[in-house]
Amino acid sequence: GQQVMQIPQYQHVQEGEDFTTYCNSSTTLSNIQWYKQRPGGHPVFLIQLVKSGEVKKQKRLTFQFGEAKKNSSLHITATQTTDVGTYFCAANSGNTPLVFGKGTRLSVIA
Amino acid sequence: EAQVTQNPRYLITVTGKKLTVTCSQNMNHEYMSWYRQDPGLGLRQIYYSMNVEVTDKGDVPEGYKVSRKEKRNFPLILESPSPNQTSLYFCASSLWHSNSPLHFGNGTRLTVT
Numbered sequence: 001g002q003q004v005m006q007i008p009q010y011q012h013v014q015e016g017e018d019f020t021t022y023c024n025s026s027t028t029l030s031n032i033q034w035y036k037q038r039p040g041g042h043p044v045f046l047i048q049l050v051k052s053g054e055v056k057k058q059k060r061l062t063f064q065f066g067e068a069k070k071n072s073s074l075h076i077t078a079t080q081t082t083d084v085g086t087y088f089c090a091a092n093s094g095n096t097p098l099v100f101g102k103g104t105r106l107s108v109i110a
Numbered sequence: 111e112a113q114v115t116q117n118p119r120y121l122i123t124v125t126g127k128k129l130t131v132t133c134s135q136n137m138n139h140e141y142m143s144w145y146r147q148d149p150g151l152g153l154r155q156i157y158y159s160m161n162v163e164v165t166d167k168g169d170v171p172e173g174y175k176v177s178r179k180e181k182r183n184f185p186l187i188l189e190s191p192s193p194n195q196t197s198l199y200f201c202a203s204s205l206w207h208s209n210s211p212l213h214f215g216n217g218t219r220l221t222v223t
Contacts, residue, residue: 009150031209042200045211063138088153091190092208097168102152 002090004026004087006101014097014109019076023089032072033098034063043088046074079108112137116215123191124223131186133201141207142184143168146197147191147217155182160207173191191209192223208215 005024013019023032031050035043036096047056049072056063062075072091076083086105090098114135124130135142143158145168155168159178173195175187184203188195198219202212 006152033211035212042214042217043202043212044214046211047214048211090153090212095208097155097158098143098208098212099155099169100153102150 002091002093002096002099004089004099004101006089006104008104009102010107012107012109013079015081016078019079019106020073021081021087021089021106022071022073023091023101024071027070027093028029029072029091030093031070032065032089034072034074035088035090036085037088037103038085041085043091074107079106081108081110084108112213114201114203114215116199116218118218119216120219122221122223125192126190129191129220131187131188131199131210131220133147133184133186133215134182135184135202135203135213136182137205137213138181139205139213140181141210142172142178142201142203143212144184144186145202146170147200148197150155156186156199162173181183191220193222196220196222 033048034046037043047063053067054065060077064073086103088103089101092098119133143151144156154170157176159165201215203214204210
């Protein structure tokens, strides 16, 4: 079945540093979604990307969808302790169910 | 308030004792799905349903059953739980299949001894 590879698995940063997580697929994707899961919580939807080369911003978060629609990234500028959690990408091709990446756990050291 | 409600939040049981985890959504969503979350493995789909009376296997369906008799409810049934089903389970729903955002319940932490 379809697989979505997400790297890195863990990232420790000092508060104020930037953070990026990447998702890659060997197949062309229809859409990619990003979720955040706080420690002890449930995944919460952040954004959806559907167009080739699409870039969306939410305050300090920047989401990109690759030109070939096979990869995506989430970049956080100047991390804060409130950014702590695990970030998941989820993607599909056509009408197949969403497949989740394994997530990137972000720790922010104050 | 729009939400997905799972019960119970925590459950400890013994091998072989049938159990049901309930999931209900109040958003009139067509699509519902169950996931299990294990350390290092992310979220893996167990079963999903695109509409009432329509269910399909996900990536890890063995040992689980589901039903979708009503639009709002999607219970997860473990007929004979085993220790390898110890996990954190999430129910989720979305307006349409795959291409709309998923709304997750708060999770059920299951321990099978």
